Amino acid sequence: MNEHQITAYLQENNIQKIKFAFADIDGVLRGKIIHPKKFIDGLQSGYGFCDVVFGWDSSDVCYDDIQLTGWHTGYPDKACHIDLSTFRTVPWQDNLPFFLGDFSDADGKGLAACPRSLLKRIAKQCVDMGYHPEFAQEFEWFNFKETPQSLQEKNFTKLEPLTPGMFGYSILRTSENSDFCNDLVDLLAQFNIPLEGFHTETGPGVYEAAIMHSHILEAADRAALLKTAVKEIAYKHGIIATFMAKWNEDLPGCGGHIHQSLWNKDQTMNLFYDGSEVNKMSELHKQYLAGQLHCLPHILPMYAPTINSYKRLIEGAWAPTTVTWAVENRTTAFRVLNSSADYTRLETxxxxxxxNPYLAMAAALASGLYGIKNKLTLDVPQTSGSGYQNASNGKIQPNLYEATVDMQKSAIAKEILGAGFVEHFTQTRLWECKQFAKSVTDWELKRYFEII
Incomplete structure (x- = not known):
């Protein structure tokens, strides 16, 4: 819908309130409910939003060392612009009109810290090079018979999973909770987040959902919205959903793999496919993959942004630990799928x-375009067998601090993402490290309290 059509829709349906949101640096949706008049009045000029949303962490604690905003600037308003193409209604909230926004113009020029703005800029680079970026993200998450209040009361311990045991691809488990599962699939589809597939994973109460592929910006919008939508739908069933990378050391972690391919502008040809080549990979595909392999050490925190992220990246836990690639190999960092021309793609x-889907997809596309621009050759041999045993091209950094320091110093990161973004983002990741460093964990108490 265009502006005129949306305005007419609001008037014809006597809409009294509208919700809009955007993703902060952690991918957390922040937003407001506003009056229709305010919505219409701000379509051109934007909506004032306190820039503290880029000046605090996921727990609303203000950073003490970023330049973008802070006590030194007085936390002024910045103009958030709504993207009318994101219009949908929230089916589990009486079809409340909903929009996504960001802090930039149509080309992504604006606030350097805004994740959606960054993705818009990189997507435009891709289109300007003559390619259509087709992306999708898939998510695994755990579900518990808990409430926000019970989580606090239990101190996040002894939580009751939605279902017991390890039961991947279970028909029984989805049938046991059919009301919840049907709501997830049906309501997400009504919310314009169509799922390609949905099933249980191995672990108590864990599900996986793969979102249908689309243009990269829409794909990131869908991915960001899915995480919040799943939590809201779960609330209505007395369930808490968590997208933590690794909530329990004895259970598999939760992946957020990204599938991607480049097409010609009219989307009639998958430019990653060449049936005459080895592994059916076109030269463009090889350059794109070479770029991701080359850039991975420079942008790792965008794929693994939390302290907890690195607890998932361990051997034998269905997550990679080495800078590797292969065709149809789930132990490598990059997996090539090449079953047909339409479905040939790269899985990061x-x-x-x-x-944060906007940052993860931005990192993937920017890295791939770096390989194409510099005509990188795919010199890293394909891994045969276990990727865990192949460290010939390097290992993935084991923690957020080391990964962030590498990114902060990287000329490549600044080249492909912009110096302003890299400066802000790495400072927020170092802040995260400082917050963890001063905490006393359960592990420390159990190990040292009595014995030392």
Whole structure:
């Protein structure tokens, strides 16, 4: 819908309130409910939003060392612009009109810290190079018979999973909770987040959902919205959903793998496919993959943005630990799927479910375009067998601090993402490390309290 059609829709349906939101640096949706008049009045000029949303962490604690905003600037308003193409209604909230926004113009020029703005800029680079970026993200998450209040009361311990035991691809478990599962699939579809597939994963109360592929910006919008939508739908069933990368050391982690391909502008040809080549990979596909392999150490925190992310990236836990690739191999960092021309794509397997979809997809596309622009050759041999045993091209950094320091110093990161974004983002990740460093964990108490 265009502006005139949306205005007419609001008037014809006597809409009294509208919700809009945007993703902060952690991928958390922040937003407001506003009056229709305010909505219409702000379509051109934007809506004032306190820039503290880029000046605090996921717990609303203000950073002490970023330049963008802070006590030194007085936390002024910044103009958030709604993207009318994101219009949908929220079916589990009486079809409340909903929009996504960001802090930039149509080309993504604006606030350097805004994740959606960054993705818009990189997507435009891709289109300007003559390619259509087709992306999708899939998520795994755990579900519990808990409430926000019970989580606090139990201190996040001894939580009751939705279902017991390890039961991947179970028909029984989805039938046991059919009301919840049907609501997830049906309501997400009504919310314009169509799922390609939905099933249980291995673990108590864990599900996986793969979103249908689309243009990269729409794909990231869908992915960001899915995480919040799943939580809201779960609330209505007395369930808590978590997208933590690794909530329990004894259970598999939660992936957020990204599938991607480049097409010609009219979307009639998958430019990653060449049936005459080895592995059916076109030269463009090889350059794109070479770029991702080359850039991975420089942008890792965008795939693994939290302290907890690195608890998932361990051997034997269905997550990669080495800078590797292969065709149809789930132990490598990059998996090539080449069953047919329409479905040939690259799967970037490093991201967990805790990623900010805008940043993870921006990192993937920017890295791939770097390989194409510089005509990188795919010199890293395909891994045969276990990717965990192949460290010939390097290992993935084991923690957020080391990964962030690498990114902060990286000329490549600044080249492909912009110096302003890299400066802000790495400072927020170092802040996260400082917050963890001063905490006393359960592990420390159990290990040292009595014995030392």
């Amino acid at each position: 397997r490093i991201p967990g479910a805790d990623t």
